[in-house]
Amino acid sequence: MYDDNNVFAKILRGEIPCKKIYEDDYALAFYDINPKAPIHALVITKGKYTCYTDFTGKASSEEINGYNKAILKTVEQLGLSEDNGFRLIFNNGKASGQEVPHLHAHILGGKVMPF
Numbered sequence: 001m002y003d004d005n006n007v008f009a010k011i012l013r014g015e016i017p018c019k020k021i022y023e024d025d026y027a028l029a030f031y032d033i034n035p036k037a038p039i040h041a042l043v044i045t046k047g048k049y050t051c052y053t054d055f056t057g058k059a060s061s062e063e064i065n066g067y068n069k070a071i072l073k074t075v076e077q078l079g080l081s082e083d084n085g086f087r088l089i090f091n092n093g094k095a096s097g098q099e100v101p102h103l104h105a106h107i108l109g110g111k112v113m114p115f
């Protein structure tokens with residue numbers, strides 16, 4: 001069940017500030033407050049989805065396509081690419097380490113990241 005009081009819901013409502021990178025009808029991208037790499041961005045859905053499986057199971061094809069395109073636009077805006085490399089991570093559920101129950105992709109880059 002989606003919790004309207006999670007921190008990313010508050011960011012979407014403008015109740016908490018963020019360092020915005022990109023925004024469109026489907027997604028909002030901003031810098032992670034506690035970066036784990038030289039570049040660490042988060043891309044969240046505009047829709048109320050708790051995690052990746054919730055989103056891909058319930059969202060329309062338009063939303064899924066729009067969200068993926070927003071991730072790509074964010075990556076481009078950050079100067080990341082297949083050439084310099086970046087990591088895309090979805091934590092899915094508490095057991096995976098997901099702390100904020102609103103779907104978000106982590107984009108990590110700016111350094112060489114051995115597995």
Ligand code: AMP
Binds near residue numbers: 016018032091
């Ligand atoms: P996860 O563990 O996958 O749920 O990741 C949540 C991420 O949200 C963590 O990397 C946090 O540093 C980040 N975070 C939490 N609060 C904020 C905030 N107000 N602005 C930006 N990033 C945040």
